[in-house]
Amino acid sequence: MKFREIIESPCGVRYLFDELRLQSGFARKVLLDREMMTDAGQIDAAYASLREFVSLVEKDRRRVEDIRFRLQGLRDISGTLASLKDGAVLDEVEFFEIKHLAMLAESLGQGRDMDRVISILDPDGLKIGTFYLYDSYSGDLRRLRDAVEQDPEDEQLHEQLLNEEDRIKKEISSLLRPYAAVLQEVLMALAGLDISIAQALEIKDMDLTLPSSGQRTDIRGMFHPEVQASLRSRGLAFQPVDFDFDRGVPATVIGANMGGKTVALKTLCMVQYLYQFGFGVPAATATLVPFDDIRFCIGDEQDARAGLSSFAAEMQRIDRAIVAVEQGGRVLLLVDEPARTTNPVEGTALVAALLQRLAGKSELALVLTTHYTVAHEGQCWRVQGLVPGTKGRSMDYRLVKTASHEVPHEALNIARELGIDARWIELADTLMKQQYESE
Amino acid sequence: MPFTGEILKHRSVSIVGLSKNAGKTECLNYIIQRLPLDYFNVAVTSIGIDGETTDQVTGTAKPEITVREGMFYATSEKHFRQKRPLSELYDVSEEDTALGRVVTAKALQEGKVLLSGPSSATALKRWMQSVEGFGIDLILIDGALSRLSTASPAVSEAMVLSTGAAYSANIRELVNKTAFVVELIGLPSYVGPEPRLRVSSFSALDAGMLKGHPVVEVEGALTDRLLTAAKNALGEDELELVVGDFTKVFCSQDLYRAFLRRGGRISVRMKSHLLAVCVNPVAPNGIVLDSDILCRELSAKIGLPVYDIVKNDYEV
Numbered sequence: 001m002k003f004r005e006i007i008e009s010p011c012g013v014r015y016l017f018d019e020l021r022l023q024s025g026f027a028r029k030v031l032l033d034r035e036m037m038t039d040a041g042q043i044d045a046a047y048a049s050l051r052e053f054v055s056l057v058e059k060d061r062r063r064v065e066d067i068r069f070r071l072q073g074l075r076d077i078s079g080t081l082a083s084l085k086d087g088a089v090l091d092e093v094e095f096f097e098i099k100h101l102a103m104l105a106e107s108l109g110q111g112r113d114m115d116r117v118i119s120i121l122d123p124d125g126l127k128i129g130t131f132y133l134y135d136s137y138s139g140d141l142r143r144l145r146d147a148v149e150q151d152p153e154d155e156q157l158h159e160q161l162l163n164e165e166d167r168i169k170k171e172i173s174s175l176l177r178p179y180a181a182v183l184q185e186v187l188m189a190l191a192g193l194d195i196s197i198a199q200a201l202e203i204k205d206m207d208l209t210l211p212s213s214g215q216r217t218d219i220r221g222m223f224h225p226e227v228q229a230s231l232r233s234r235g236l237a238f239q240p241v242d243f244d245f246d247r248g249v250p251a252t253v254i255g256a257n258m259g260g261k262t263v264a265l266k267t268l269c270m271v272q273y274l275y276q277f278g279f280g281v282p283a284a285t286a287t288l289v290p291f292d293d294i295r296f297c298i299g300d301e302q303d304a305r306a307g308l309s310s311f312a313a314e315m316q317r318i319d320r321a322i323v324a325v326e327q328g329g330r331v332l333l334l335v336d337e338p339a340r341t342t343n344p345v346e347g348t349a350l351v352a353a354l355l356q357r358l359a360g361k362s363e364l365a366l367v368l369t370t371h372y373t374v375a376h377e378g379q380c381w382r383v384q385g386l387v388p389g390t391k392g393r394s395m396d397y398r399l400v401k402t403a404s405h406e407v408p409h410e411a412l413n414i415a416r417e418l419g420i421d422a423r424w425i426e427l428a429d430t431l432m433k434q435q436y437e438s439e
Numbered sequence: 440m441p442f443t444g445e446i447l448k449h450r451s452v453s454i455v456g457l458s459k460n461a462g463k464t465e466c467l468n469y470i471i472q473r474l475p476l477d478y479f480n481v482a483v484t485s486i487g488i489d490g491e492t493t494d495q496v497t498g499t500a501k502p503e504i505t506v507r508e509g510m511f512y513a514t515s516e517k518h519f520r521q522k523r524p525l526s527e528l529y530d531v532s533e534e535d536t537a538l539g540r541v542v543t544a545k546a547l548q549e550g551k552v553l554l555s556g557p558s559s560a561t562a563l564k565r566w567m568q569s570v571e572g573f574g575i576d577l578i579l580i581d582g583a584l585s586r587l588s589t590a591s592p593a594v595s596e597a598m599v600l601s602t603g604a605a606y607s608a609n610i611r612e613l614v615n616k617t618a619f620v621v622e623l624i625g626l627p628s629y630v631g632p633e634p635r636l637r638v639s640s641f642s643a644l645d646a647g648m649l650k651g652h653p654v655v656e657v658e659g660a661l662t663d664r665l666l667t668a669a670k671n672a673l674g675e676d677e678l679e680l681v682v683g684d685f686t687k688v689f690c691s692q693d694l695y696r697a698f699l700r701r702g703g704r705i706s707v708r709m710k711s712h713l714l715a716v717c718v719n720p721v722a723p724n725g726i727v728l729d730s731d732i733l734c735r736e737l738s739a740k741i742g743l744p745v746y747d748i749v750k751n752d753y754e755v
Contacts, residue, residue: 025533075533093516093542096528132527132547145525149548 004032011269015226020198024074027194040213046278053200085180096131111186208280214287218244221284224267239397248362253369255383256410260397261369269296292329295321298336335368348372375405442715453595455582460605462719482511484556485581503551515555524550560588591686597712603719621741623685629706679704
């Protein structure tokens with residue numbers, strides 16, 4: 001799975017990508033083409049390297065800005081380097097690109113042998129980043145150029161000059177060829193440098209954390225950066241959420257509508273992706289576990305465009321996730337309010353059955369939000385919910401573990417606090433209790 | 440030379456032809472030959488596919504731009520790799536055009552180049568920023584056919600207009616059409632309180648909508664449709680339309696006149712600076728207009744000097 005494939009995920013990971021202060025279009029491309037890491041050792045190594053950049057950003061901002069300024073000059077010349085490797089004769093534009101890359105790398109202390117590459121393309125030792133076929137490449141070149149300038153109409157001299165230029169291009173190309181591989185490495189290293197610095201700056205800008213790998217997922221003080229930014233612009237604060245789960249133990253999150261269940265699930269998904277692509281994660285602390293496959297099932301606008309009803313799209317999405325679970329491997333499956341658009345009787349049945357269908361899968365971590373009351377063997381979380389005495393205006397978005405799987409009856413509580421017709425509300429309460437007793 | 444002094448007062452000047460073969464390239468070459476390069480670093484580029492050796496539409500020969508030693512120029516990779524004077528490479532852009540990336544180089548000897556620079560006004564603006572570090576004092580822009588946007592004051596500070604028999608073969612009509620463009624270029628800057636109503640050519644325009652608004656901001660293009668609505672709203676109330684700059688005015692001359700006759704006004708957010716008008720009395724179909732009459736009549740109509748550069752090889 002490449003980063004490019006998850007960028008439009010409804011969890012909102014795109015926001016962190018868009019906010020990255022990358023200096024070159026090439027680094028952007030390299031990042032989008034990065035594969036998701038699934039090995040804890042590899043992820044930890046990536047974070048160890050990123051940690052050094054975070055400390056550089058903290059300690060030497062001036063050096064960071066200097067590097068960033070230089071990285072603006074980074075260009076994707078992999079096409080040129082591939083031709084060089086394949087034995088092609090390069091032209092001035094391509095020599096310029098190579099010289100530019102080598103000088104950039106040298107100024108940033110990256111790559112070996114850059115001085116040798118530069119000396120081939122800077123025969124006069126001018127130490128400037130421009131290029132042309134310098135007169136000093138050969139005595140013949142200088143002589144022929146002078147002659148052509150004296151007699152611009154002489155076709156034969158022109159021909160000789162072009163031949164000499166071609167000979168020199170051939171010679172420079174063969175001198176450079178042994179460095180094709182190391183130049184390609186340097187190119188990728190510079191893109192990596194751009195990405196690491198941008199990630200380190202984002203960690204500081206957004207107050208992200210570097211997670212560690214462990215046996216189970218445990219996130220404290222988790223927040224959704226985009227929702228937080230939007231709340232901040234209206235002078236409001238985002239309430240951080242704690243959450244933990246294990247593989248093999250399904251978890252449900254219950255609570256009233258508008259309780260932040262979906263935002264919590266989106267954040268969970270985003271944190272997981274960011275961890276497996278080596279970004280800082282939006283939390284105070286986080287211990288995470290890598291998965292081979294991450295599945296986020298949530299209704300989105302694409303369904304409507306594809307001409308599917310939201311129910312049909314949702315069912316198909318969950319169906320594909322079940323197939324993925326059956327294929328084995330470590331799967332993180334996040335399902336937002338399955339069957340919410342159906343009637344409560346069928347909806348409750350579908351959710352309860354989904355939990356049973358996926359029970360006993362030791363490699364599966366399942367987190368599911370619902371506002372149906374569904375009993376199961378796993379862990380149940382509840383949105384703390386309405387703050388009593390605020391007439392439904394204030395919500396406590398924290399998640400708490402609960403033994404009861406019954407969805408809190410907050411609608412009636414809000415109605416009571418609002419002073420809605422008492423006989424109506426009490427009648428509703430009585431009817432609800434009767435219904436439960438009959439079941 | 441009549442207007443090089445004026446050109447040197449600006450950091451970017453676009454040369455815009457009102458039609459193909461209006462003499463724009465001669466005009467650019469004329470300017471280049473007369474700039475004092477000992478004191479100024481000059482760069483020249485064009486927008487879009489221009490600088491073809493033969494005109495793609497009429498097949499007539501099209502002169503190349505002659506760059507002088509020490510001048511910077513920007514062109515596509517494709518044209519850079521073709522015949523050109525010995526040049527030192529300074530930059531290769533990331534942006535791709537139909538003819539490859541844009542290459543910026545400094546001519547180490549005088550010679551002819553084909554110009555095909557950035558492909559849009561925004562790309563051109565980005566290129567202008569990217570070469571800021573090269574110590575360039577003046578950027579000349581060869582504005583291509585129907586790319587009047589290069590002349591937008593948002594892109595270049597000043598402009599030179601070239602017009603000619605290729606635009607219209609009838610002197611009276613040529614003078615009339617050119618004078619209209621010159622009039623638009625001369626639209627005054629808006630001065631006054633912030634307009635409370637903003638409309639665009641996509642707005643639903645009800646008859647009563649403009650009522651009670653003496654000043655209306657036009658977002659994007661001022662089209663015939665918008666101007667008709669504005670004209671119809673003119674009664675006893677005043678109405679001033681404020682557009683971004685003259686390149687956003689896309690309305691017919693008749694309608695424009697009718698609007699002004701009824702007392703309407705049009706002003707711009709950013710005013711353009713027209714340095715000179717050059718004419719080419721020769722059209723590709725062989726029609727040759729009388730240069731003296733053309734210059735005299737056009738000059739009288741627009742109140743600005745008009746030059747036939749080809750005929751009168753003005754003193755350097």
